[in-house]
Amino acid sequence: MRNHLLTALTLLLFSLAAAKTVTVQPGDTLTRLAVRYGTTPQALLQANPGVNPAKLRAGAALRLPAVPARTWTVRRGDTLSLIAQRSGTTLGALLGANPRLNPQVPLQVGQRLALPAPATARTATTAVVRTASIRVNAALPVQGRVTTPYQAAHPGLDLAAPTGTPIRAALPGTVVESRFDGQTGWGWTIVLDHGDGMSTRYSHNSANLVQVGAQVKAGEVIARVGSTGNSTGAHVDYRLYRQGQAVNPFSVQ
Numbered sequence: 513m514r515n516h517l518l519t520a521l522t523l524l525l526f527s528l529a530a531a532k533t534v535t536v537q538p539g540d541t542l543t544r545l546a547v548r549y550g551t552t553p554q555a556l557l558q559a560n561p562g563v564n565p566a567k568l569r570a571g572a573a574l575r576l577p578a579v580p581a582r583t584w585t586v587r588r589g590d591t592l593s594l595i596a597q598r599s600g601t602t603l604g605a606l607l608g609a610n611p612r613l614n615p616q617v618p619l620q621v622g623q624r625l626a627l628p629a630p631a632t633a634r635t636a637t638t639a640v641v642r643t644a645s646i647r648v649n650a651a652l653p654v655q656g657r658v659t660t661p662y663q664a665a666h667p668g669l670d671l672a673a674p675t676g677t678p679i680r681a682a683l684p685g686t687v688v689e690s691r692f693d694g695q696t697g698w699g700w701t702i703v704l705d706h707g708d709g710m711s712t713r714y715s716h717n718s719a720n721l722v723q724v725g726a727q728v729k730a731g732e733v734i735a736r737v738g739s740t741g742n743s744t745g746a747h748v749d750y751r752l753y754r755q756g757q758a759v760n761p762f763s764v765q
Contacts, residue, residue, distance in 0.1 A: 584627055606627070607663040637676050667751065679717060709756075715748065721736070
């Protein structure tokens with residue numbers, strides 16, 4: 513009996529020592545934290561009894577729920593889209609589970625990727641807008657980390673990068689907006705029209721470098737990363753629209 517108690521106590525202490533805590537950032541919500549760390553809001557509440565989800569305080573420490581680690585070892589021929597499909601998740605959720613991963617850099621054989629929790633993967637899947645009719649190859653506007661993936665409450669990507677980082681056009685197009693949008697909180701914003709009902713928006717910039725009417729090429733620098741408007745840190749809020757409806761940039765093939 514004593515041995516059983518010692519074993520249970522050892523396992524409990526090991527679990528507590530291995531538990532990870534995270535610091536709440538300004539603007540964080542339980543949903544945003546759950547997506548970022550591959551869990552669910554319900555699991556976060558269970559791991560942090562007494563926390564009021566409506567009154568999260570910046571700087572507070574939250575314990576992440578203990579979940580079995582899921583990883584993927586990159587094999588020859590693997591791509592991020594293929595890994596997401598085979599592991600039953602989405603590209604947005606996969607990138608959210610690997611915030612330091614740059615989707616524009618080729619994967620290396622033997623590289624290990626963290627897989628999002630199954631519940632997170634299913635949630636992300638329901639948030640994706642089907643875009644089977646779109647046939648384009650859009651690049652991300654900055655080489656930054658995804659701090660907020662595409663979801664119903666935030667139909668775009670937040671890509672964090674240092675202030676002044678170049679923002680590049682995802683596709684060739686025409687500048688139809690280049691202004692400071694203080695009414696909606698976008699801050700310095702650029703909108704490009706790519707034709708066929710498709711457009712992209714780049715917001716919270718520190719500086720806009722192109723004027724309305726300019727023709728830009730894919731990859732051309734159009735602005736610089738900032739934190740203007742309703743923003744809590746340097747990033748670009750990148751959104752892609754089809755016929756006026758926001759779609760997940762990672763679902764566009």
